[in-house]
Amino acid sequence: MTGPVDRARAELRARGLPIIARLRSGRYTEEERTALLDELEALYPYNPYLLDILFLQSGDMTDEQVLDEALRYRPIAL
Known part of the structure; x- marks a missing residue:
């Protein structure tokens, strides 16, 4: 069974992957690019x-x- 952290991570992946794919494709207008970013x-x-x-x-x-790689980043706690 997955916990809430695993579900949140899966949700971030599911939402982020199509955005990354679209940005890397280069098929967007300037306005769409701004909204995607x-x-x-x-x-x-x-x-x-x-x-x-x-x-x-x-x-x-x-x-x-x-x-x-983006999800691997962890801020340093001060």
Whole structure:
């Protein structure tokens, strides 16, 4: 049985994956791009490197691997 953390993580993946796929496809208008980026940043506000992963580091990565990398980030507790 999965717990609430697992369900929340699955929900983040389910919502984020189509956005990442669409952004990586390059098939969108400027307005759509802005809306997609806003939605993605709202889903993953704790990852300041999300756009770097998406646009700069994802050369040979699949959409799933990009999302896994984004979800792997953990802020440092001070």
